[in-house]
Amino acid sequence: MKRKERIKKLLIHLTEGIFDKDEILALGLLAAVSGESIFLLGPPGVAKSLLARKLKYAFCEGKSFEYLMSRFSTPDEIFGPISIRKLKEEDKYERITAKYLPDANVVFLDEIWKASSAIQNALLTILNERIYRNGEQELQVNIRCIISASNELPQLGEGLEALWDRFLIRTQVSEIRNPNSFLQMITSNKDAYADTVPAELKLSEIELQEWSASIDSIDVPEVVLNVIQILKHKIEEYNQHQSSQILVYDRRWKKIIRLLRTSAFLNERKQVDLMDCFLMIHCLWNTPEQISAIFQMLSEIIREHGYHLTLNLGALSRELQEFEQEVRNETLIAHQVVVEEMQSVDTEFLEVLNIRNYFEGNLIKKADFVKLNVEEWKSISLFDVSHNLVNKIQAKLALQKHTLEILHNSQVIPLKIKTVEREKTEYIKKKPHSLVEKFWNEKAQELKNYIHNQQKRLQEDAPDELNHLKTNLFVPAHLAEIVEANMKESSKILQNLALQLEKIVHLYE
Incomplete structure (x- = not known):
């Protein structure tokens, strides 16, 4: 089975029993394969923990760990209790990590911003290096993805910036908004937590390690690099005029490239394309209000510059x-000539000379004059200097330039339009030298x-x-x-x- 088809089927099985969350679960799988973590922002009861539990079924012998944080949560509850035997017999301060966070493949930490500094520090090492320091040991953890969630963003000034920065993908989770999906959800009797993924679709650790090397070899073409470079510049411009700044540092840009490469690889392509670039929307915002601005910037760059550059x-x-x-x-040899042009009156009108000998008013509209021809009479409006309509006259174009003919008492009277002389540049064409040609x-x-x-x-x-x-x-x-x-x-x-x-x-x- 081809890789893309396999991932597509895997996602279909993972989303069984979950409604209106297909894109979020797909982002979770993408994060797991690329070795990154994801943050879910949303209220309680919108299936955030269910998404984490379902994601573990994507992996062979997948194990999950989930925990609801509070201000009183201790490292023992997250990383495992202290081994009394080790402490007594070997005088070593080590934890029993089996069935706790270091032993899991997929981790879900709810209300993560309430974690204590001791838990945060250990999490930073795991997120950065996939290493947990257990006493004197450095355990290489096999965590594919850490999913964190909260109904709020980390508060400024509480030292949470480093932890917040480690979650590459950030996305909002809301209640089911599609009416049909909502009715299906409330009437469904299926066990949403059941593992419905066939064994042949699950991803093995050996497979993921092999994929990792292949992901690194995915090409990032010039068109994508150009988009990223312009986007970075647009964000810098945005920050100069906004109090809520979009802060993106070098490490995040590098991780974004890895994420785009993973997307291209799982979509069975040899290089990243412009569609993959839209994943950056989930990686750059610091507040939900910035999402629309980032989307607009990225869309305009792709629409206006994309392949142009x-x-x-x-x-x-x-x-x-x-x-x-x-x-x-x-x-072309330029020379100046004097030409006679009709003089506009207040842009819209032309002045007819000597017409006051026959009618009140002396202005006609340019648009009416343009419609005249030499063959048929047409009714046109005559205006005074205040642009008030004073008469309707019969007129047609005369053979002489800038002249019309009017009908008055069965007589045809030619009248000239007021003109002005202007200098105009005209060009005389010359043949270039044969060598130049x-x-x-x-x-x-x-x-x-x-x-x-x-x-x-x-x-x-x-x-x-x-x-x-x-x-x-x-x-x-x-x-x-x-x-x-x-x-x-x-x-x-x-x-x-x-x-x-x-x-x-x-x-x-």
Whole structure:
């Protein structure tokens, strides 16, 4: 069975008996495979502990440990009691860790911010190094994922910043909002805590270790690195204008890359893509209010820049502009001429000279004059200097420039529109020297080939890219529209640049 198909089936079995929490459980599995931890923010009774219990069934011989923290929780309750025998017989201060946190694969710690400093310090070592210091021993723990939960964020000034930073994925958990899912949940008689995962789908420790090496070899293409670099810059700009800052340090960025690589690997790809980038939304916020801002920043970057930067569309556009300017400077000689133009009155009107000899008012609308032709009479409005409508007249366009004809007492009277003389730049075209033309032809051919190769590259990559955009195991399918929009826009820009190049060549041929 292929890896992606296996993970897909595994997630289907894990979500049995859980409603409207598919994405969160998928993020939990992603965190576990990548060796990271996840924080769930939500009120009591929304299946946070159930998610942790279900996740342990993803692993062969999976063991879980869960505990509800309080201010009075002791290290004995989390890491195991002190071994009296060891203390008496060997004078060693060691804990019995079997069936406690160090012995588990999946750990769920509810209300984690209430943990004492002694528990926090031990947790930091486990989260950082997967090591638990038990007396004189350093135990290598086999914890795949620590899931923490709370209905509040850590309070500032209580020394919880280091622990908070260790949870790479942060996501909100709410009550069931889909009406059908809610009715299914309250009427279901299935045991939601039962292990329904077939043995052949479960992940073994040997398998996970082999996958770890493969994950590290997943390529992170330039398009993804460009998005991350711009996002980092946008966050820095955001922080300059907001009191609630998005604080992201180097270690978190490095862990994010590992998470994106894991997503690509489990989706059976050789490189990270733009859909994987949406996972960063769950990794960057410090308060829920920042989630929408991060989503907006990331979406705009992918929509506006995505493949544009990889295809060097900005640099290509600038090169064409410089080429066009060079051709214009060499082949077009500018000279100034005086032209007669109709003079606008308050932008919207034109003044008809001598019309007051026949009617009140002397202004007509530009829009009416443009509609006139030399063949048929049309009724147009006549206005006074205050722009009040004073009359309706029959008029048509005269053969003379800037002139109309009006009908008055069965007579055709030509009247000129008031004009003004303006200087205008006109260009005389000259033939370039044969050597210059040869150089331009070579340059144009190089640019044409480059544009063609970029179009070919986009067309060849696009089908495969589009095929798997909506089947990402960890990112909602509707976000594919943002990536697709960028790919289509990149293709359109390349077409326009090719057309611009043709126009430049036409200037000197």
